[in-house]
Amino acid sequence: MTVSAPISSDSTADSHAATDLDAIPEPFDYNPSSWSQRIPICVIAMVGFLIATYMGLFQWKLIDSAWDPVFGGQTEAVLTSDVSHWMHKWFLIPDATFGAIAYLGDAIFGLAGSTRRWQYRPWLVVIFGIDVIPLGIVSAVLVAMQGLVVGSWCFLCLVTAVISLVLVVMAYDEVWACLKYLKRVWDETHDRKLLWDVFWGRRTAEGEAIGARFATPATT
Amino acid sequence: MWSRVVEIMLGCWLVISPFIFAHPDTELTWWISDMLCGTAVILFGLLSYWRPARRAHLATIGVAIWLIAYAYLRSSEATGAAIQNAAIQNNMALGLLLMMFAIIPNDASKPPEPWRVPTGDTTRSGSSPQEPDDLPQSGTDRQLAASHH
Numbered sequence: 197m198t199v200s201a202p203i204s205s206d207s208t209a210d211s212h213a214a215t216d217l218d219a220i221p222e223p224f225d226y227n228p229s230s231w232s233q234r235i236p237i238c239v240i241a242m243v244g245f246l247i248a249t250y251m252g253l254f255q256w257k258l259i260d261s262a263w264d265p266v267f268g269g270q271t272e273a274v275l276t277s278d279v280s281h282w283m284h285k286w287f288l289i290p291d292a293t294f295g296a297i298a299y300l301g302d303a304i305f306g307l308a309g310s311t312r313r314w315q316y317r318p319w320l321v322v323i324f325g326i327d328v329i330p331l332g333i334v335s336a337v338l339v340a341m342q343g344l345v346v347g348s349w350c351f352l353c354l355v356t357a358v359i360s361l362v363l364v365v366m367a368y369d370e371v372w373a374c375l376k377y378l379k380r381v382w383d384e385t386h387d388r389k390l391l392w393d394v395f396w397g398r399r400t401a402e403g404e405a406i407g408a409r410f411a412t413p414a415t416t
Numbered sequence: 417m418w419s420r421v422v423e424i425m426l427g428c429w430l431v432i433s434p435f436i437f438a439h440p441d442t443e444l445t446w447w448i449s450d451m452l453c454g455t456a457v458i459l460f461g462l463l464s465y466w467r468p469a470r471r472a473h474l475a476t477i478g479v480a481i482w483l484i485a486y487a488y489l490r491s492s493e494a495t496g497a498a499i500q501n502a503a504i505q506n507n508m509a510l511g512l513l514l515m516m517f518a519i520i521p522n523d524a525s526k527p528p529e530p531w532r533v534p535t536g537d538t539t540r541s542g543s544s545p546q547e548p549d550d551l552p553q554s555g556t557d558r559q560l561a562a563s564h565h
Contacts, residue, residue: 308524399530
């Protein structure tokens with residue numbers, strides 16, 4: 197079945213699936229790029245940023261002690277362990293600071309873009325997804341390993357690991373819709389140039405038509 | 417434009433970094449690199465507000481890469497405690513931060529400009545008040561025209 201791009205320039209055009217900013221992409225019954233979906237991610241990422249920054253300040257020796265209500269002095273043992281010193285060498289900055297920047301990135305990339313960015317800025321959603329999902333899982337695994345390898349546990353590290361995993365769950369839907377849209381474009385056209393243009397959010401007739409069929413107008 | 421504002425503030429931080437971290441007078445290249453990079457970041461941020469140069473902020477990515485590369489370059493010759501040198505860490509952290517902010521488009525909360533007009537509006541490339549901005553590309557209008565028949 198071929199469906200041509202809907203041509204309409206009347207006042208109802210804005211509510212149409214082709215350009216409706218609140219349109220709902222497959223396979224969801226809500227818009228994962230909406231502010232109500234993205235703002236909570238940014239808020240939680242900023243909590244992670246603050247906690248990681250606090251630990252980074254300790255590793256920078258700008259504060260003398262690190263708070264830990266459960267494991268007592270073990271947090272400071274983790275934050276000054278050999279592992280953390282190796283990571284400091286690789287990243288050139290303390291590992292907690294590196295994590296803080298990654299959480300800040302989650303918030304920045306979560307905030308940027310319109311509520312239809314799954315179609316209008318796939319590159320941004322993909323960068324957001326890379327920052328949140330693979331980086332989040334790797335950092336959570338590293339925190340768990342740090343506990344096992346160093347032999348000490350760090351309460352705030354565990355909190356940030358949980359935050360990372362929560363963010364993965366909260367962010368996956370938008371990334372999924374975006375990748376599914378890109379795959380749909382590829383499946384229907386097998387046109388590399390078009391996929392490239394669509395990835396960078398350029399407006400093409402084919403991409404627009406596929407996007408219009410991919411989304412349903414908001415029900416409000 | 418929040419991203420441009422943050423970039424300009426980070427640029428100011430870079431310019432005053434040699435004073436904050438008290439670079440020794442003998443480290444002239446650190447002084448020059450920090451101040452030059454900071455000035456460039458401020459300049460690219462401000463230029464982005466001028467429509468013909470609205471993508472100037474992308475040049476900040478280059479500055480960020482330089483900051484990170486220079487940090488690694490200097491850390492490889494340093495040994496022991498010197499690796500924790502504040503200037504190296506400052507360059508690394510600022511490089512990462514600037515890289516993240518620099519890729520954020522202007523007016524990031526709105527759709528890219530070609531998408532701001534409704535479907536099938538053939539006037540958008542000619543007489544629309546704002547000419548297509550974000551990632552304009554030659555094929556678009558031709559393809560849109562082709563879809564009309």
